[in-house]
Amino acid sequence: MSIDWITVAAQIANFLVLVWLLRRFLYRPILDGIDAREAEIAKRMQAAVTAKEQAEAAQTEYQNKVQALHVAQSEMTETIRKKAEEQRDALLAAAREKMDAEHSAWQAHLDAKARDYAAKLHGAGAAALLSLTRKALGDLADExxxxxxxxxxxxxxxxxxxxxxxxxxxxxxxxxxxxxxxxxxxxxxxxxxxxxxxxxxxxxxxxxxxxxxxxxxxxxxxxxxxxxxxxxxxxxxxxxxxxxxxxxxxxxxxxx
Amino acid sequence: MNLSPDQTIMFNAWGLPINATIFYTWIVMALLTVVSILITRNLRADVPPNRWRTTLEVIVQGIQGQIEEISGGPSRHLLYYAGTLFLFVAVSNLLLVVPGFEPPTSSLSTTTALALSVLIAVPMFGISSRGLCGYLKTYIEPSFIMLPFNIIAEFSRGISLAIRLYGNIMSGAVIAAILLTVAPFFFPVVMDALGLLTGMIQAYIFAILATVYISSATASSAKVEKDIP
CATH class of the missing domain: 3.30.2320 (hypothetical protein PF0899 fold)
Known part of the structure; x- marks a missing residue:
């Protein structure tokens, strides 16, 4: 067991060279790569957070629009319903008026028919009565x-x-x-x-x-x-x- | 039988003998660097990481987490230093299972070099954190009488680090070699498996102790007093 000082010096030099080589080809690339990847991940996470916020904002906006559409739809439905009711009432009133008018016309027609029938009956009755009376008076009483x-x-x-x-x-x-x-x-x-x-x-x-x-x-x-x-x-x-x-x-x- | 790979000359380069310690250190360095380059090339933030990159991220973030727990805050410079210590020692020890590979950490020269580097790094981190005067002031705290003891403690840390790592790794390799000679079919496998566990634990201890020393040198005096029970 002995120490070769030339070898010691050479090994110190070798070790320093190895420190430089590993710093150049191992530590720096690896650590810089990790830092860059962390920065990339942070950037992507930030982008994801931004995208999420935008998505949430879009979702909120969409929900508000949907809510507004629902409100507008309800108002429109109510308006249409009222208009339909008004139109139905108007149609019913017109139909009722028309029915009343037709009923009146029909009643008038019936009355006219009745009057006509009564007149005819009246005339026929009178003629028959007159004829019978005249015949009876002539035949029975010579009058x-x-x-x-x-x-x-x-x-x-x-x-x-x-x-x-x-x-x-x-x-x-x-x-x-x-x-x-x-x-x-x-x-x-x-x-x-x-x-x-x-x-x-x-x-x-x-x-x-x-x-x-x-x-x-x-x-x-x-x-x-x-x-x-x-x-x-x-x-x-x-x-x-x-x-x-x-x-x-x-x-x-x-x-x- | 050579107890240290320092005595094994692999080849000569530019007229200098390259021993096994340096040679296998270069192999470990090349392995770590090439794997890092292959995995970390073409990194893009917007592309999900593959399994290799995830593995490296887990390792690096694990080391960073341990350092932050000890030092109380993130420090990239400490990560570069302590992380490299851990990876170098761990990979060297893990390659123990490769036939013919001699871990550089089984050389006292390597562990001494690493301990010396910790010995130098502690004041450097302390001075960069507290300033020269602030760091030197820690040697006379709580009283100037403690100056020699603090200096001794500083050096004893380095020596203990070097001897602990060297002893564990070298002993494991030597025991495995001895058992390979005595009972070549079963015990070397068990010892190698035990050596893997020991090697990982030693790498962890070495890096943690270095981080603790450096963190204690860089921590503010108020925090140091608070940490002392």
Missing amino acids: SLEARMAHHLVQQIKPMAKDLIGAAGQAAGAVITSHSPLPPATQDALTAELRTIMPDVSLRFEVDAQQAPGLVLRLGGAQVEWTTDSYIDGLDAMIIDQLTKNSDTKVHSHGD
Whole structure:
């Protein structure tokens, strides 16, 4: 065991060279690489943090937009609903008005139909009644309907002669109109009867085809009528009265 | 049987005899340098490190961590010095298993050289850290009476370092050689494995002690007082 001082010196030199070599090729590259990588990692982490913040900001903005859209959607839905309700109400009101109008028109049509039917019934009834009455009077009593109606008219006028003369005022002529020309005998009999009641009044006979069968006496502003229409009007009133009584009875019976 | 590789002349260069200690030292130096160059070339920060670079990073950062634990802070110059000490001694000792290789650390000249380098490095680091006066002042602390003892302690550190490393490595190599002669089939293998462990431990101890000496020389007086129980 001995120390070779030349070798010692050489080994010191070798060691110093090795320190330099390792510093140049090992420590510095490795440590600088680690530092650079740490800096790169820090940079990337910072970039990631920035990106995350941007993403969070974008998310917040998106959520706000979504919230605003939801609010706008709700408002729009509410507006549309209100408009729809208004439009529905308007349509319903228009439909109701239209239905009322159609109902009124239909009711008017029904009334017109009813009136028309009643008029036809009235006419047909009057014609049938007149025909039957005329035939019955002719066959059974050898009497004409016009003569009996003229006699009846005179009987009606008698109680109201004073009123009739008062209503006639200064008029000096009376007019008797009929649906068909009166037989001369009937005219004479009627003239004779009326002269006993109103001796100062001249009498004139006219024919009006539009008039219902019967007689109408016009004296100035007064008028006395005895026609099948007035008779059937009275008959209608009686029938309606009877029908009303029957319906009340039915209602009461149903109510019971 | 040569106990020291200093006595083995490998070849002559420029008229100077190159012994085995220097020759194998150059091999270790070349190995460390070439491996470092091969691994650390084309380093880029944006490219993930490969396994070799990671291995080197682990080694360098391990050494740096040990130094920071002892010295209390990062010091690249101390890393260059103590790290090189560790790597040189460790690789030299690990190459013990290579047939025909004689570790330079089994030469007392090498260990003496390394101990002398520590002996020189301690005041150099101390002066660079504290200044000349501040460093020389540590020799008369806590009293000027301690000056001779401090000087003796300084030299005894170097001697103990040199003898410890030399004794361990040389003894391991000598024992392995003796056992190879006596029982060539089994015991040399066991001793070589034990020598690897011992070599690594010695490399660690040598580098740690050098770091401790240098750190104690560079530490501030307040920290030194604080460290003393």
